[in-house]
Amino acid sequence: MNHLFTLFTHRFGGANSTPREWIRQYLEGELSAEAAEYVRRQLETSEVWRGELARMKNYLDTLHTLPKFPPPAQVWERIAAGLPAPLIQPSRRAAAWQKWLPRFDFPPAWSLAFRLVPILAVMAATTCWMETSFYEPQYEVVTVDAANGFGAEAEIYIAHHDLTGEPVFMKESLIAIYAHGLSK
Amino acid sequence: MKHALSALILTFISVGWSMPLAGEETAHPLDLPANLNRSIEAALTLPYEGILSFRRCVEDSDLSVILRVCHMSPGEKKMEILEPETLHGMLVVQSQKALWMTPFEDNNLSEEEKKNRENDARSLRWFRVLRDDTATIGLEDIPLVVQNYILSSTQTATVAKRKAREIHITPAADSRVVNFRPSLRIWIDEETKLPLKYERFDYNGRLEERLEFMEISTGSPSVSCDISTEGLQKIFSMTDAEVEQQELELDFVPFKPSRLPQGFQEKFSSRWKGREGITLHTLYTDGLARISTFQRKQTEEEKAKQAQEPPESRDKVKKPNWTRREAFIRELNGVHVFAVGDIPERGILRMLYNLEPVSSPAEDPTKKNPGK
Numbered sequence: 001m002n003h004l005f006t007l008f009t010h011r012f013g014g015a016n017s018t019p020r021e022w023i024r025q026y027l028e029g030e031l032s033a034e035a036a037e038y039v040r041r042q043l044e045t046s047e048v049w050r051g052e053l054a055r056m057k058n059y060l061d062t063l064h065t066l067p068k069f070p071p072p073a074q075v076w077e078r079i080a081a082g083l084p085a086p087l088i089q090p091s092r093r094a095a096a097w098q099k100w101l102p103r104f105d106f107p108p109a110w111s112l113a114f115r116l117v118p119i120l121a122v123m124a125a126t127t128c129w130m131e132t133s134f135y136e137p138q139y140e141v142v143t144v145d146a147a148n149g150f151g152a153e154a155e156i157y158i159a160h161h162d163l164t165g166e167p168v169f170m171k172e173s174l175i176a177i178y179a180h181g182l183s184k
Numbered sequence: 185m186k187h188a189l190s191a192l193i194l195t196f197i198s199v200g201w202s203m204p205l206a207g208e209e210t211a212h213p214l215d216l217p218a219n220l221n222r223s224i225e226a227a228l229t230l231p232y233e234g235i236l237s238f239r240r241c242v243e244d245s246d247l248s249v250i251l252r253v254c255h256m257s258p259g260e261k262k263m264e265i266l267e268p269e270t271l272h273g274m275l276v277v278q279s280q281k282a283l284w285m286t287p288f289e290d291n292n293l294s295e296e297e298k299k300n301r302e303n304d305a306r307s308l309r310w311f312r313v314l315r316d317d318t319a320t321i322g323l324e325d326i327p328l329v330v331q332n333y334i335l336s337s338t339q340t341a342t343v344a345k346r347k348a349r350e351i352h353i354t355p356a357a358d359s360r361v362v363n364f365r366p367s368l369r370i371w372i373d374e375e376t377k378l379p380l381k382y383e384r385f386d387y388n389g390r391l392e393e394r395l396e397f398m399e400i401s402t403g404s405p406s407v408s409c410d411i412s413t414e415g416l417q418k419i420f421s422m423t424d425a426e427v428e429q430q431e432l433e434l435d436f437v438p439f440k441p442s443r444l445p446q447g448f449q450e451k452f453s454s455r456w457k458g459r460e461g462i463t464l465h466t467l468y469t470d471g472l473a474r475i476s477t478f479q480r481k482q483t484e485e486e487k488a489k490q491a492q493e494p495p496e497s498r499d500k501v502k503k504p505n506w507t508r509r510e511a512f513i514r515e516l517n518g519v520h521v522f523a524v525g526d527i528p529e530r531g532i533l534r535m536l537y538n539l540e541p542v543s544s545p546a547e548d549p550t551k552k553n554p555g556k
Contacts, residue, residue: 139533141512144502153460154504154522158511160465161476161524 019052027053027060216335216351217326219372224323226377228258231407234344234400235266240393250398254409262411268304270297277413281423284416321353321368321472325451328471329353332447333365343371343380344397353472355387362530363446364388365473376402387473387527425456432457436481436519438464439539445531448475460520468535475525475532482520490515501536503529512536 019042025031026039042049072078232255239248250267261278265271277284293301321329329335337351348371355365364387371381381396401407432455444450447470455464463480482490490498502513511524514536521539525532 139530139537140500141503141529141533142497142500143505144513145505153458154507154511154513157476157478157522158507158509158524160478161467161474 019046019049020056023049023053023056024060027056214337214349216337217330219337219349219351219377220321220329220335220370221323221326222377223370223372223379224321224326226373227379230376230378230402231256231404232378232400232402233407233409235398236395237398238393238395241391254407254411256407256409256411260411262409270301270304275416277411277416279411279413281421282418283420284413284418286415287417325469325471328447328449328469330471332356332470333367333472340374341371343373344400346380346400347374348372348380349374361528362534364528365470366392366526368472371396373402378402428456432462434464435462436479437517437541437543438479439477439516439519439521440466440542441477441535441538442540443534443538444468445470445475445527445534447471448473473526475523475527475535477535478522480520482515482518486515486520487518501533514539517541 022031022035022039022042026036031039039049043053232253234253236251236253237248238251239246248267249265252264252266254262259278259281263276265274265276274286275284276286288301290298290301333353333355335351335353337349340347340349342348351370351372353368353370355363355367358364366387367385367389369383369385370379372378373380378400380400382394383391384393386392434455445468448468449470451467451469451474453464453466455462457463458480460483461480463478466477466479468475468477499514499516502515504511504513509524510527510529510532511522512529512532514521514523516539521536523532523536
């Protein structure tokens with residue numbers, strides 16, 4: 001998921017998506033197999049990436065040759081002690097549900113889309129569930145013709161159905177003409 | 185603040201998503217269910233006389249009839265057929281809890297005239313007089329109509345030279361075909377509340393029936409007609425039918441569907457003795473759409489025929505190919521079940537494939553409505 005996100009952010013112009021950042025992570029073995037493959041392909045085809053690789057290798061080699069000093073004791077506590085009080089308070093972290101709310105005030109387009117996708121997916125899934133929750137089997141029907149000798153009776157049943165509005169057979173209906181006055 | 189803004193926008197999107205459904209239920213300043221209720225009562229109690237036109241669009245052809253109707257009081261009505269020509273002058277009278285009509289047989293007619301008359305009478309079987317319902321809605325159905333349909337009224341129109349309010353009864357929005365339902369438009373007289381016209385549409389929105397007054401006068405002073413049964417033939421007695429029903433005992437174990445289409449309830453059951461045996465008719469409704477099942481004992485001939493069918497199709501639902509209606513047959517455990525309805529076939533098939541025998545006499549559907 002992480003590397004897909006990285007690929008996605010690179011494609012859509014995210015802040016850390018320069019070749020330099022990719023190559024740094026590539027050289028330090030921080031990329032997933034797919035992302036590393038992506039970088040390898042870029043290096044095969046792009047002069048810019050190869051130039052960046054050379055610069056980055058040079059930079060890291062230089063970096064590794066520098067002498068290493070252990071940090072002074074309690075360095076972080078001492079830095080914190082020197083800062084104004086409000087700055088050292090823990091920052092207010094947004095709740096998990098707030099992180100997933102799409103922000104419409106100043107959103108990068110990809111961020112908005114990325115956050116809307118799961119919400120729309122849930123809505124679509126709900127709609128599908130409502131449709132399929134009423135799922136019924138395909139009922140089989142065999143077609144029969146008048147040769148089964150049921151035509152006249154069926155016709156009278158249909159007429160009864162059309163005319164019945166009250167619980168008494170044939171009340172106030174000219175079906176009586178049909179049922180009693182005519183031969184069936 | 186930013187999160188609050190986001191939450192607000194999301195809420196707006198969610199509300200917008202559900203808005204089309206909620207919008208349908210916007211309250212109307214008119215109390216339409218009450219209007220409908222008064223209309224049905226007026227059709228039952230108000231004296232009226234007029235010319236009535238009825239048209240039914242059946243499959244490829246239209247059937248129509250024009251009658252002079254006179255309604256004096258509940259249970260007393262007289263109709264004179266004006267068209268079709270072959271039935272001109274025939275009287276149909278409802279009186280004394282019975283239906284009377286001019287004798288159908290007429291020896292003065294030629295064979296061809298008799299045949300034409302029979303054909304026209306056959307088409308008349310769809311005609312139904314306005315009675316204590318308005319276009320197949322009974323008073324007792326109004327709560328179901330309100331529950332399952334949307335009532336709306338935006339305009340008035342002139343019907344039979346009278347100002348009438350147009351009420352639309354349409355099914356609640358549902359994109360699933362299985363839940364498509366018929367709809368109805370009724371024009372109710374502003375002054376008397378008498379229904380002057382209705383149009384019924386099938387679940388595909390196709391016009392099925394139209395009934396309308398071409399002329400009408402209402403109220404006791406202007407309505408007087410001689411409702412006499414002299415010279416007429418009694419063709420149906422409601423009293424006899426009620427007695428007959430009480431005496432009939434079913435000679436089979438009936439079935440009941442364990443699943444009904446959305447919004448449907450059982451309305452009533454009745455039984456009669458026909459040529460093929462005692463038939464049990466059960467009507468289900470959602471207020472406007474209806475489904476009927478007709479059950480009877482299988483005849484020996486039908487049993488023999490079923491035994492010859494391939495085993496895999498014996499218990500399956502059959503569809504008669506001679507009708508375009510949603511009509512189906514199922515033969516199960518020695519019972520012949522016929523079902524027909526005003527809704528898409530899936531809902532009816534669901535019923536027929538979920539039949540369960542009524543196990544005890546207490547569950548006999550006709551016992552729920554004694555005397556009906």
